[in-house]
Amino acid sequence: MIQITDMSKIYTMGENKVTALNRINLHISLHEFVAIVGPSGSGKSTLMNMLGCLDVPTSGSYKLDGQEISKLKDDRLAEIRNFKVGFIFQKFNLLPKLSALENVELPLVYQGVHNKEAKQRAMEALATVSLKERMHHRPSELSGGQQQRVAIARALVTRPPVLLADEPTGALDSKTGIEVMNILKELNSKGNTIILITHDNDLAAEAKRIIRISDGEITEDKEMV
Amino acid sequence: MKFIQAYKMAIKSIVSNKVRSFLTMLGVIIGVGSVIIAVGVAQGSTASITSSLSGLGSNLININITGRGSNRNVTYAEIKKFQSDNSTIIANIAPQSSSNATVKSDNLSRSTSVLGTSPEYADINSTTVQEGRFLIQLDIDYNQKIAVIGTAVANDIFKGQSPIGKTMKIMGQQFKVVGVLTQTADGVDSSTDDRVIIPISVATRLNKSATIKSFSAQATSADTVDKSVTILTAFLTKIYKNRNAFRVTNMAAVLSTLNTITSTLTVVLAGIASISLVVGGIGIMNIMLVSVTERTREIGVRKAIGAKKGNILTQFLIEALVVTGLGGIMGIIVGVSTIHFVIGGLKIVPEVYSIPWILLSFGISLLIGVVFGMYPANKAANLNPIDALAYE
Numbered sequence: 265m266i267q268i269t270d271m272s273k274i275y276t277m278g279e280n281k282v283t284a285l286n287r288i289n290l291h292i293s294l295h296e297f298v299a300i301v302g303p304s305g306s307g308k309s310t311l312m313n314m315l316g317c318l319d320v321p322t323s324g325s326y327k328l329d330g331q332e333i334s335k336l337k338d339d340r341l342a343e344i345r346n347f348k349v350g351f352i353f354q355k356f357n358l359l360p361k362l363s364a365l366e367n368v369e370l371p372l373v374y375q376g377v378h379n380k381e382a383k384q385r386a387m388e389a390l391a392t393v394s395l396k397e398r399m400h401h402r403p404s405e406l407s408g409g410q411q412q413r414v415a416i417a418r419a420l421v422t423r424p425p426v427l428l429a430d431e432p433t434g435a436l437d438s439k440t441g442i443e444v445m446n447i448l449k450e451l452n453s454k455g456n457t458i459i460l461i462t463h464d465n466d467l468a469a470e471a472k473r474i475i476r477i478s479d480g481e482i483t484e485d486k487e488m489v
Numbered sequence: 490m491k492f493i494q495a496y497k498m499a500i501k502s503i504v505s506n507k508v509r510s511f512l513t514m515l516g517v518i519i520g521v522g523s524v525i526i527a528v529g530v531a532q533g534s535t536a537s538i539t540s541s542l543s544g545l546g547s548n549l550i551n552i553n554i555t556g557r558g559s560n561r562n563v564t565y566a567e568i569k570k571f572q573s574d575n576s577t578i579i580a581n582i583a584p585q586s587s588s589n590a591t592v593k594s595d596n597l598s599r600s601t602s603v604l605g606t607s608p609e610y611a612d613i614n615s616t617t618v619q620e621g622r623f624l625i626q627l628d629i630d631y632n633q634k635i636a637v638i639g640t641a642v643a644n645d646i647f648k649g650q651s652p653i654g655k656t657m658k659i660m661g662q663q664f665k666v667v668g669v670l671t672q673t674a675d676g677v678d679s680s681t682d683d684r685v686i687i688p689i690s691v692a693t694r695l696n697k698s699a700t701i702k703s704f705s706a707q708a709t710s711a712d713t714v715d716k717s718v719t720i721l722t723a724f725l726t727k728i729y730k731n732r733n734a735f736r737v738t739n740m741a742a743v744l745s746t747l748n749t750i751t752s753t754l755t756v757v758l759a760g761i762a763s764i765s766l767v768v769g770g771i772g773i774m775n776i777m778l779v780s781v782t783e784r785t786r787e788i789g790v791r792k793a794i795g796a797k798k799g800n801i802l803t804q805f806l807i808e809a810l811v812v813t814g815l816g817g818i819m820g821i822i823v824g825v826s827t828i829h830f831v832i833g834g835l836k837i838v839p840e841v842y843s844i845p846w847i848l849l850s851f852g853i854s855l856l857i858g859v860v861f862g863m864y865p866a867n868k869a870a871n872l873n874p875i876d877a878l879a880y881e
Contacts (some may be wrong), residue, residue: 318878342795353878359790361500374796375795422795
């Protein structure tokens with residue numbers, strides 16, 4: 265479902281060229297739970313930006329759900345993100361002035377889904393993360409764990425083929441971190457493809473496949489048994 | 490994303506920042522308000538000037554004889570015959586010959602203006618008497634030495650006694666007072682109260698000059714004013730053989746000149762007032778640039794979850810439009826109520842509300858929202874989602 269072939273990303277800063285990703289090849293299938301692990305500066309964030317269609321590679325090919333992404337313009341990328349990627353951020357990134365329900369509705373609003381249907385689907389997504397009772401609360405009225413669950417609901421609501429979680433437990437204490445990881449595992453067992461980006465080996469160990477990245481290259485790719 | 494949702498988001502953002510939104514609107518409120526007040530004052534003064542001028546009679550035509558380049562003259566009899574030949578167009582015509590003179594009763598005197606004219610003068614200028622009678626045609630035909638006097642003259646030289654039937658001296662000649670003109674001004678001496686009216690035939694002898702320097706004529710209706718001017722000009726040209734020897738003017742021409750002046754005044758005042766609208770627009774741009782910077786992360790999140798450039802642009806533009814639109818509406822309320830309570834209350838000029846100008850200033854405030862909102866909205870729309878998400 266994800267097919268990356270010879271993908272490179274080179275940043276030009278003045279006269280210096282920095283190779284963040286160097287001819288990477290990667291295949292991820294449907295229903296996988298993959299952890300991408302690497303220290304900061306390894307190219308892990310760049311890879312996540314590519315996978316999330318926030319940026320396009322300098323060279324090489326990236327196919328998501330059968331569609332070539334690497335040559336698309338900004339607005340087409342936005343559409344792909346809207347329909348095919350669900351983001352879960354370290355800092356939740358909920359909009360503070362909207363209620364939990366409105367935050368979850370937002371991707372559907374950009375899809376042009378009708379009001380009533382958007383509300384219905386957002387409530388279902390919130391029910392999946394057991395937060396239906398808190399749907400009218402604002403993010404500031406929710407705990408960190410609850411906020412991250414709202415963010416997961418927002419990622420889920422469009423039923424995207426890929427959920428991209430960037431250090432999803434990074435801003436949480438260990439107990440709520442485990443709760444969030446359990447939700448992700450449960451979502452995977454229901455068939456969602458999950459890509460977890462982290463620098464934490466213990467967290468990565470929860471995934472079914474670990475891809476290590478260092479200096480812009482994949483150094484290890486192993487399936488957990 | 491549907492328009493209504495972008496609109497709801499804009500309202501939400503404005504409501505959650507009440508003080509800032511109000512301060513941003515203030516520029517537009519003051520701008521729109523001052524345009525409406527300025528135009529109201531200008532048009533109010535125009536209305537008041539126009540109404541007092543048209544009270545003088547818009548059918549009025551003045552003929553001034555300069556005599557330049559001609560040694561012929563027009564007599565009272567000639568012009569009176571001309572009028573009666575064209576009575577369907579020119580209703581009345583009255584000669585006017587005025588001079589200054591000292592008038593005396595037995596022991597009191599006053600310097601005043603003496604106007605020689607005919608009975609038609611009363612109809613043309615809506616002059617009435619409060620006592621006695623005005624001139625009649627017989628007075629003119631028989632050179633009667635009679636006078637109709639203004640209240641200022643009456644009070645001065647007859648000291649509270651009824652002047653009717655009394656005699657007075659004008660330039661040494663004895664006149665009998667037959668009427669007192671209705672007082673026009675309250676207390677103050679006005680030129681219409683401070684004068685003596687005598688028959689034109691007597692006046693020309695008194696001045697030892699047969700030349701009548703001016704006539705006032707009245708067209709039968711507003712529609713025949715132009716035609717009256719034309720035939721009078723033709724008639725006088727035939728007599729004087731020279732277009733420069735006289736001048737025919739009418740009130741309509743004066744009014745139209747006045748209208749040009751006052752409409753220029755309106756535009757100038759509105760123009761000055763609209764500078765504050767532009768300043769308000771710059772204020773909006775300023776605040777919106779701050780708002781875009783503050784909300785960089787929000788924009789990043791929106792873009793990450795699928796907002797296109799157009800979605801972000803629309804959101805910020807609608808915010809600007811709602812701010813300027815609300816500001817415009819409040820400005821209209823401020824402007825209209827100022828005219829109603831302050832200008833209407835002081836009764837300096839009549840209350841005038843110009844609907845086209847109100848709509849125009851509202852339209853301009855929306856335009857300012859688009860123009861000055863475009864740059865910040867565009868800046869927001871073009872943010873890179875990765876950088877925006879990383880913004881602290």
